[in-house]
Amino acid sequence: MSEVVLALDIGGTNLKGAVVDTSGRVILAETIGADDATAEPLELVRALLARLAGRAEQSGHRLVGAGIVTPGIIDPETATVLYASTLRWTDVPLGSILSDDLGVPVAIGHDVRAAGLAEALFGASSGAAQSVLVAIGTGVAASILTSGTQVIGELSSAGELGHIPAFPHGEDCTCGQRGCLEVYMSGAGLARRYAALGGESLSAAQIVDRLPHDPLAARVWADGIEALAVGLKTVTMLLDPAVVVLTGGVSRAGDALLVPLRRQLSESLAWRAAPRVETSVLGTSGGRIGASVLAFRAANRAEVPEQWTAATLLSPRDLTAAGAPSLQTN
Amino acid sequence: MSEVVLALDIGGTNLKGAVVDTSGRVILAETIGADDATAEPLELVRALLARLAGRAEQSGHRLVGAGIVTPGIIDPETATVLYASTLRWTDVPLGSILSDDLGVPVAIGHDVRAAGLAEALFGASSGAAQSVLVAIGTGVAASILTSGTQVIGELSSAGELGHIPAFPHGEDCTCGQRGCLEVYMSGAGLARRYAALGGESLSAAQIVDRLPHDPLAARVWADGIEALAVGLKTVTMLLDPAVVVLTGGVSRAGDALLVPLRRQLSESLAWRAAPRVETSVLGTSGGRIGASVLAFRAANRAEVPEQWTAATLLSPRDLTAAGAPSLQTN
Structure with a gap:
């Protein structure tokens, strides 16, 4: 009976x-959708985890653990979600709740830090x-590794x-602060500024598509690039990483970004x-x-993950099963 | 025969x-002066180290090691000074040179990182x-500790x-970059901006003294405070330290700064x-x-330093002998 784990990425x-x-x-x-208003x-x-655990056992596998990653403020030591705005969670001891459900040890991690760890083990870093993963999706967050250890912070x-x-x-940023990097360079920020400056309601991907022939798109994008360059210069000065890896939806812009x-x-x-600046190998x-x-x-x-390689992790079977194509389209 | 070490702070x-x-x-x-043009x-x-070692042995002590700290780019692993502009050193294997001279193991460290380590062990942090020491002297540099480990960086x-x-x-910064924090908040930056904006040639300390009655001093200082607040906000967002400790000459401004x-x-x-913001306990x-x-x-x-306390390290005897009063004047 082969051993398996559950992995859950809460978006x-x-x-x-x-x-x-x-x-x-x-x-x-x-x-499944995270925004089911009935639950x-x-x-x-x-x-979801109970279903997956049941299917795994029915097919003859033995569950030995689970790893859950989520945005928000996560305390990995106590496996607690201190705060997650999208989930409306405050101080949820997710690790112990799920460990009781599943009967196996459960780790709780921050989604971007988990992606940074994966990228540092098997991907672009x-x-x-010393590496920094920068996830540019709706917002922007980073995973920082120094001397191979993730920077979590006091809180x-x-x-x-x-x-x-x-x-x-x-x-102004929607967060209440001023001049934040993601005001200018993020999925939400690009869309908001394009509309605020007189453009239509477009997604960041649509704005990128219009770069060659739309001066407003080019302006909003240039501001975003400048803000991100300021951010990476700051990261370079403070942390001196060998490589900065870009991931998240906006990183699919490829050369228009890089x-x-x-x-x-x-x-x-x-x-x-400058440190090397690359796009993610592992993508979503x-x-x-x-x-x-x-x-x-x-x-x-x-010791189990130490044997893994990106080629195996991103095999066609994997991609079909997970329904998650790699971000690396260019 | 009691054991002793040599400690050298190269400024x-x-x-x-x-x-x-x-x-x-x-x-x-x-x-001794570092700017002896004849040597x-x-x-x-x-x-200097040979004299101190000789005096220590004459007074019945046994030398067991030495620690040298210097500004510049230091590789502590190889005990090499990769670059130090003030000393005009490039790739100097200082550790092995001095170890051959003295016949004991020699550690080479970065001066601000060494001060950050000391402050984290015995001082304000x-x-x-998770802590950050910010040394505001002629220029500005920081020592970053995360999970108790110092961030050194790839280079x-x-x-x-x-x-x-x-x-x-x-x-513009004298370093060739633009908008650097130390353009606005550093001993050299404050003096330069005060003079550039039409003031006399004053030191940062003199500018601070004039704050109550000199609008130009107040303006230059306010710009410096704003730049440093931007820097500490950036540090807070990226690193989430429990405490930021200010040291160096400009930190003597005390409440006018804090x-x-x-x-x-x-x-x-x-x-x-915000994280706590404190001034250094150990000072210079x-x-x-x-x-x-x-x-x-x-x-x-x-294990020897694990027993140390600030009270002992900063005893009157120490201060008299070293001729180095604490920065803590307020």
């Missing part, structure tokens, strides 16, 4: 659950002891790159080279892969 | 050497696993808080509390104390 719109074997492959997967998010999570709140004051005298970003970062540095699978690593570690099988 | 103007016993007390000290800095260092260049883009569209800085930092944060002795810790660790006596 703003979806709960992506998977059963992962010791090779890192997804053998069963189920994704509490916690009950959706418990039901593999081999680098489990490190990595809020989206809310550094990129332009201290800049525009080329001007790398140029501006380099030009803004006078006396040192990073959260799930990180959750799988946390699950095997919680199950006292930390 | 831009002085080389501060000391013989330190197992209680952390300075039993012998000698400070290479390396020869000054070697001669004692007990905090040993982490902690360059003075060169984050506090105001990306701001004034009161507006704490207020601006708090006001700039919309959804989280921090580099020497950190060097002593590194020396005992290099001598395989890591």
Whole structure:
């Protein structure tokens, strides 16, 4: 009876659950909407995990652990979600609740930190002891690794790159602060500024598509690139990473993002080279892969993920099962 | 025969050497100018350490190690100074040179990181696993501790808080970059801006003295406070420290610095509390104390400094011997 873990990536719109074997492959997967108004998010999570656990056992596998990753403020030590706005959770001891349900050890992690861990183990920052993963989706958050260790912070709140004051005298952020990086460079920020400056209601992806022929799109995008370059310069000065890895929906812009970003970062540095800036290898699978690593570690099988490779983790079978294509489209 | 170490704090103007016993007390000290045009800095260092070692042995002590701290880019693993502009050193294997001279293990460290280590062990950030020491002297540099470990960076260049883009569209820095924090808040930056805006040639301390009755001093200082508040907000977002400790000459401004800085930092944060902001307990002795810790660790006596307390490290005897009053004047 082969051992498996549950990996759950809680997002703003979806709960992506998977059963992962010791090779890192997804053998069963189920994704459900996170915004089911008829059920509490916690009950959706418990039901999804129970279904996956039942299916895994029916197919002859033995569940040994689970890893759950979510946005918000997570205390990995106590496996508690201190605060998660999208889920409306405050001080939810998710680890102990789910461990009671499932009868196995459960690790709770921050979604972007889990993706950063996965990327550092198997992806674009593999081999680098100092790396920063920057997830540019609706908002912006970072996972920081120094000397191979993740920076969590005193209040489990490190990595809020989206809310550094990129332009201290800049525009107001929806968070209540001013000039935040994600005002300018994030899915929500790009869409909001494009509309506020007289454009239609477009998504960030649509704005990127229009770059070649739409001056307003080009302006909003240029401001975003500048804010992100300021952020990466700040990260370079403070943390001196070997590599910065970009992930999240906006990172799919590819060269339209990478080329001007790398140029501006380099030009803004006078006396040192820029760190490498790359796009993610694991893409949207990073959260799930990180959750799988946390699950095997919680199950006292930390050696299991050490054998994994991106090629296995992102195999066609995996992608079909998880329904999660890689971000790497270019 | 009691065991002692040599501690040397290499500064831009002085080389501060000391013989330190197992209680952390300075039993012998000698400070010489670093800008002796008749001698290479390396020869000054070697001669000073040889004299101190000789005096220690004559007075019946046994030398077991040495710790040298210096500004610049330091690789503590190889005990090499990769680059130090004030000393005109590039790739100097200082550890092995001095170890050959002295016949004991020699540790080489970064001066601000050593002060940060000392402050975290015995000073204002004692007990905090996440802390940032900000040294505001001629320039600005930071020592970052996360989960009790110092952030060094890929190129040993982490902690360059003075060169984050506090105001990306701001004034040019002498470093060649634009809008750097230390353009606005540093000893050199304050003096330069005061003169550039039409004032006399004054030191930062003189500018602080004039705050109550000199509008230009007040303006330059306010810009500096704003830049530093931007820097601490950035540090808070990225690293989430429990405490930020200010040291260096400008930190002697006391409440003129702390009161507006704490207020601006708090006001700039919309959804989280600010970390504590304190001034250093160890003051200018921090580099020497950190060097002593590194020396005992290099001598395989890591347990020795664990017994030290600030009260002992800053005893009157110590202060008289080292000729280094604490920064804590308020």
